[in-house]
Amino acid sequence: MATPDRDSGKPGRDRLSAKSTTDPVLRNTLRYTISAKEYQVLHKYIISRSKVLKRNTPTVSQVEKLVDRPGRDDYNAAAVRASLRVFLATGAALKAWAVIKETLFKGKADTAKTTLWRSPTLRLSLSLSSILLLHRLLFRFFTRLRAHLLTPDAQPFRRRNPRTSQTLTSRFAPAVGASLAGFMLGVYPGEQLRLSLAIYVLSQAAEATYNLAEEQGWIWGKKGSRWERPWWFGSWMLMPLVSGQLLHAFVFDRDCFPEALNGFMMRFSPPYIQARPADYPSNLPWPAPGEVVDSLAEMGRLRFPPFISPILFPNKKTLPTTLLSTAPITDVAHPLITSLSCALLHPNDPSCARTYLTYWLRAFPRFARLFAVVFAVFSLPKYKAFYNAPIASLDQLGRSVLRTSAFATGSIGTAWAAICFFQNFLPSKALPTQRFFLGGFLAGLWSFLERETGRGNFLYMSRLSMDSVWKVGVKRGWWKSLKGGDVWLFVAALAVVNAVYTKDHNAIKGGAVRRVLAGLRGESAALRGIEIDGDDVDEEDKKER
Incomplete structure (x- = not known):
């Protein structure tokens, strides 16, 4: 016997009886699991196409009766x-x-047995979902409390x-009260993921x-005034400081240097990193x-000792004891080289300028292929x-590839x-360790090429630098790592972001963050408004700084 259509007006036996309609367990289960609109979409695209599911699941109208109640706050x-x-x-x-x-990446699976509560997957899922739930509940609570305290009865x-x-x-x-959910x-x-999240929210704050401050005219004058922000001012100016710090950490505190950037620097650094000869x-x-x-x-700590060529002085000690591991490279260096660092970085060519030009000729095509x-x-x-516009799209793509390739090649090569x-134009005892920071500062100036479209990359590098600075400070004893300090930092930064969003939501750039x-x-x-205007916000981000 055919089963009557549930959505039609024909009489048929409902799968949900009057008793089950008033069942609080079923009603609350559906209410806290799926909304009526979501169930309607699910029923339209999945349930209605299967006879078994359609026969054993409630109709849209029945779910609406269970979930949607007039006048009830959802x-x-x-x-x-x-x-x-x-x-x-x-x-x-x-x-x-x-x-x-x-x-795909041939990584090692985590075979260590842990209890369910100690599972990182469970605890991260629980942490993020709890932040969302408590943030919504606290925001609603403090909003209602504020409204009540503003009434004459209070x-x-x-x-x-x-x-x-x-x-x-x-x-x-x-806004501030809801941020307590960040705990x-x-x-x-x-700890590393918590620190990364805290730094990300701090950068957003x-x-x-x-x-x-800029929109309110607290820093620059408002748009159209004589103190309007200069055209060259923008987020690209962070890169010289960021590059200087990262290069200094790369040389002296590589354990505090981002691992991804470490491999990137080593991979794209020929001819400055000498590979082992095949023979x-x-x-x-x-x-x-x-x-x-x-x-x-070590050369920086020793104030850059001079290079003594073993080819010219075979019976003389040419290397300090702490640098004997570099002997396979420096022993065959060109006799005209006078700097030990140059003998280590480009032993076959006495010209630093020619080595730099060679780097451009070898690295730029590789970067261009990668970014293409x-x-x-x-x-x-x-x-x-x-x-719609193939020529214009190809032109824009080509410009982006060339500009980014020049930025990457110039930054690493200049570093x-x-x-x-500095070895040629500064005395060996002048700024022996600080010159690496200055070299990174000069390398960061190449970010001027990407000042219009590289804002996201600049902020990402800034977050990596903040993480590196924190680890270097803990390692060298500049400050102590406070237990749970990353959580407190996350809560404070979230409160600032929430407060700014309350003051002026347009100050939050980026549709995703909003x-x-x-x-x-x-x-x-x-949410609906942001989704409609999301493309405009993203286009505005591209033009920002």
Whole structure:
């Protein structure tokens, strides 16, 4: 016997009886799991196409009767639904990444047995979902509390507690109070990820504060005034300081240097890093790239001793004891070289300028090929623009590839060439270790080429530098690592971002960040508005600085 259509007007037996319709367990389970609109979409594209699912699941109208009640506030249920999805999505993403890492990247699987509570996947999922849930609930609580304290009925309380009332009735009270949810970051035990998240939110807080100050005219004059921001001023000016710090850490504190950048520097540093010759005897040692960099640091500590060529003086001691590991390179260096660092970096060519030019000729094509592939892949979602204007799209792609390749080649090449430059134009005892920072500073000036489109890369490098500075400071005893300090920093930075968003949401540049903040507050209307204007925001980001 055929089963009558549930959505039609024909009589048929409902799978949900009147008793089950009033069942609080079923009703709350559906309410805190899926909304009526989401179930309608799920029913339209999945359930309705399967006879088995359609026969054993409730209809859209039945779910609407269970979930949607006129006049009922669905804010808390929506918060629970969102947190559950974050929990499941984070867990699934981490599991998928573990499989991809093990299969494609040949990574080692974590075979150590741990209890369920100590599982990093569970605790990270629980941490992020708890932050979302508590942030929404606290934001709603402090918003309602502020509204209640502003009513005439709360006037006696305001008179008795003026300071407390002033704090709780501030327009920033809900934003700051909701940021206390950030303490749930401490559920996750991985300190490096917590530190990275804290630094990321801190950078967003600094950027948002600067944008707000600029829009309010606190730093520069407002647009159109005589004190308008200069055209050359922008985020690219961070790169000289960032590059200087990173190069100094690369030479003297490589254990505090970002691992990804370490491999990138070593890979794209010929002819300054001498590879082992193919015909070199296998039983003889050859300095590894890391040993070459460590030797440069030791030369700085020794105030750059002069180079004595073993070819001209075979019976004389030519190397300090702490630099004997570089002998396979320096022993065959050109006799005209007078600097020990030059003998280590380019032993076959006595000219530093010619070595720098050779680096450009060898590295620039490699960077161009690399960035051509990367930019081509990232431009695939914009295939419609390429279809409508292929010549203009290819021209823009080519300009981006050439500009980024020149920036990368110039930055890395200048960082190495600056060692030779200061060795030739500064006394050996002048700034023996600080000159590496100055060399990185000069290398960072190449970011001027990317001043219009490289803002995201500059901020990313700034976050890496902040992480490196913190680790170097802990290593050298400049400051002590406070237990849970990364969580406190995360909460404070989140409070600043929330406060700026409350003051002026336009100060938060980037549609993705604004969507996250709106999602943390449960502002669905704001989410819809941001999604509509998201393309405009992203285009504005590209032109920013």
